[in-house]
Amino acid sequence: MDHEELGTPQQKKGYSRREMLKMSALAGGGIALGASGLGAALELFGDKAATDPANESKIPFFATHQAGVTTAQQGYGYLAAFDIDPSIHDVAKIMALFITWTRLAATLIQGKREINSSNKELPPNDTNEARDLGAANLTITFGLGHSFFMKNGKDRFGLASQMPKQLTPMPRIAHETLDQSISNGDICVQICADIQQVAFHALRNLIKEALGTANIRWMETGFLNGPKGKTPRNLFGFKDGTANVTDPDDQNKVVWTSSDEPKWMRGGTYLGYRKIKMIIETWDRDSYSDQEQVIGRKKNSGAAFGRTHEHEPVIISKQPGDSHVGLAHQTGQKIYRRAYSYTNGIQPATGNLDAGLLFISYQNKPQESFIPMLRVLGKSDALNEYIDHVATGLFAIPAGIKKNEYFAQHLFE
Numbered sequence: 572m573d574h575e576e577l578g579t580p581q582q583k584k585g586y587s588r589r590e591m592l593k594m595s596a597l598a599g600g601g602i603a604l605g606a607s608g609l610g611a612a613l614e615l616f617g618d619k620a621a622t623d624p625a626n627e628s629k630i631p632f633f634a635t636h637q638a639g640v641t642t643a644q645q646g647y648g649y650l651a652a653f654d655i656d657p658s659i660h661d662v663a664k665i666m667a668l669f670i671t672w673t674r675l676a677a678t679l680i681q682g683k684r685e686i687n688s689s690n691k692e693l694p695p696n697d698t699n700e701a702r703d704l705g706a707a708n709l710t711i712t713f714g715l716g717h718s719f720f721m722k723n724g725k726d727r728f729g730l731a732s733q734m735p736k737q738l739t740p741m742p743r744i745a746h747e748t749l750d751q752s753i754s755n756g757d758i759c760v761q762i763c764a765d766i767q768q769v770a771f772h773a774l775r776n777l778i779k780e781a782l783g784t785a786n787i788r789w790m791e792t793g794f795l796n797g798p799k800g801k802t803p804r805n806l807f808g809f810k811d812g813t814a815n816v817t818d819p820d821d822q823n824k825v826v827w828t829s830s831d832e833p834k835w836m837r838g839g840t841y842l843g844y845r846k847i848k849m850i851i852e853t854w855d856r857d858s859y860s861d862q863e864q865v866i867g868r869k870k871n872s873g874a875a876f877g878r879t880h881e882h883e884p885v886i887i888s889k890q891p892g893d894s895h896v897g898l899a900h901q902t903g904q905k906i907y908r909r910a911y912s913y914t915n916g917i918q919p920a921t922g923n924l925d926a927g928l929l930f931i932s933y934q935n936k937p938q939e940s941f942i943p944m945l946r947v948l949g950k951s952d953a954l955n956e957y958i959d960h961v962a963t964g965l966f967a968i969p970a971g972i973k974k975n976e977y978f979a980q981h982l983f984e
C-alpha cells in the first residue's frame with residue numbers, strides 16, 4: 572500500500588494554506604509580511620474567516636489518541652453510523668475507503684476545502700458549503716462496531732481474531748424501547764466543531780467518498796453550549812458534566828485502553844451511545860423541588876444535596892436514594908461523558924417536542940463501567956419517568972493515527 576499519497580502536496584511539504592498565501596504574496600509583490608500584514612493580505616484575498624482566530628483553531632488529527640474524545644467539547648456534534656455495502660467481501664476495498672477517509676479527514680480538520688476546478692466536466696471534489704469557514708476546531712473520530720467483525724455468527728472479513736476484547740452487541744437494558752434502524756452499525760463517525768456547517772460538511776463529504784463501499788445507516792445532530800469555562804446545561808435545565816472525569820491522570824485510567832487489548836486497539840477507547848428522548852412537557856409540569864430530587868442536584872447551582880457549591884463532592888447519605896446522581900455515583904464506576912442535546916421538531920402523534928440527549932461516553936472497559944451503570948439506572952433511576960432510551964451503540968475507537976498511516980491500519984496489516 573502506498574502511504575506516500577496521504578496528504579495534499581502542500582501538507583507533504585509541510586506548508587499550511589496560510590504559509591502558501593504568505594509565500595505567493597512574497598513572490599508576487601516582493602514585500603515582507605508580518606503577522607498583521609498577513610491578516611490584511613488574507614482579507615485582500617477575500618478570506619475573512621481565515622483572519623478570525625476563533626474559526627482558525629485546529630485540533631491535530633495525527634496524534635497518540637484520536638481527537639474528539641478528551642478534546643474540549645465543541646458546540647456542535649454529529650454522530651453517524653455506516654454499514655459496509657453487502658456487495659463488499661474484499662477487505663482491500665475497506666482499506667481503500669479508510670485511506671480515502673483518513674486523507675480527507677486530515678485535510679478537513681485544517682480548514683482546507685479547496686475545490687478542484689481543473690476539469691469542469693466532472694462533479695466538484697468538495698461540496699463547497701464550508702469554504703472560508705475555517706477549521707473551527709473540527710474533530711473526526713472513527714470507530715468500529717461488533718457487526719463490522721461478526722454478522723449472523725460469521726467472521727465477515729477474517730478479522731474476528733482481532734476483535735477488541737470488550738466489543739459485544741449491546742445487552743438488553745430494562746425499560747428501553749429501541750429503534751434498531753437508528754442503533755448500532757458497522758462503523759461510527761463522531762464529528763464535532765464550533766460551527767455546525769463545518770461539521771455537517773465533513774460528514775457529507777465522508778458519505779460521498781464512501782459511495783459503493785459503505786452506506787450511511789443513521790445520523791444524529793446535537794448541540795451543547797455553556798458560558799465560557801462553565802458547565803453547560805441539558806434540556807432539563809440542569810448543569811450536565813459537573814462530576815465528569817476531567818483530570819488528565821484520571822482520564823488515562825478511565826478512558827484509554829492498554830496492553831490487554833489487541834495491539835491496534837491499544838491507546839484507543841470505547842464509545843458508548845444512547846439516544847435518550849426527554850419527555851419535556853411532563854418534566855416542565857413537575858415541581859422545582861421534585862426535579863431536584865429526581866436529578867440529585869440543585870437546579871441553579873448544580874450543588875449536590877447537603878452542599879452549597881457545584882464542585883463539592885457528593886455526600887451519598889444526603890442524596891435521595893433513587894436520584895440519578897445518587898445511583899450513578901454509587902456504582903463506583905467512572906466514565907468520561909461527552910453528550911449533546913438534540914431537537915428534532917414535533918412528534919406528529921402527540922404534538923410533543925421530539926428532543927433529548929445524545930448520551931455519549933468514553934471508557935476503556937465498557938463491560939465493567941458503562942453497561943453496569945446503564946443496568947442500575949435502567950432499573951431504578953427516578954429519571955426514568957421522564958426519559959425513554961430509543962437507540963444504542965457500542966463502538967471500538969482505535970488508537971490515534973500516525974502521519975502517513977490510515978485509520979485502523981494495524982488491524983489489517
Ligand SMILES: C=CC1=C(C)c2cc3[nH]c(cc4nc(cc5[nH]c(cc1n2)c(C)c5CCC(=O)O)C(CCC(=O)O)=C4C)c(C)c3C=C
Binds near residue numbers: 812896941
Ligand atoms: C450510562 C450512564 C448515564 C446515562 C445514560 C445518563 C443519562 C442522563 N443524565 C442526565 C443528567 C445528569 N447526569 C448527571 C450525572 C451523571 N450521569 C451519569 C451517567 C449517566 N447519565 C454519571 C456517571 C453522572 C455523575 C455521577 C456522579 O458521580 O456524581 C447530572 C449531574 C451533573 C453531572 O455530574 O454531570 C445530570 C444533570 C440526563 C438528563 C440523562 C438522560 C437524558
Ligand SMILES: [Fe+2]
Binds near residue numbers: 895899
Ligand atoms: Fe447522567
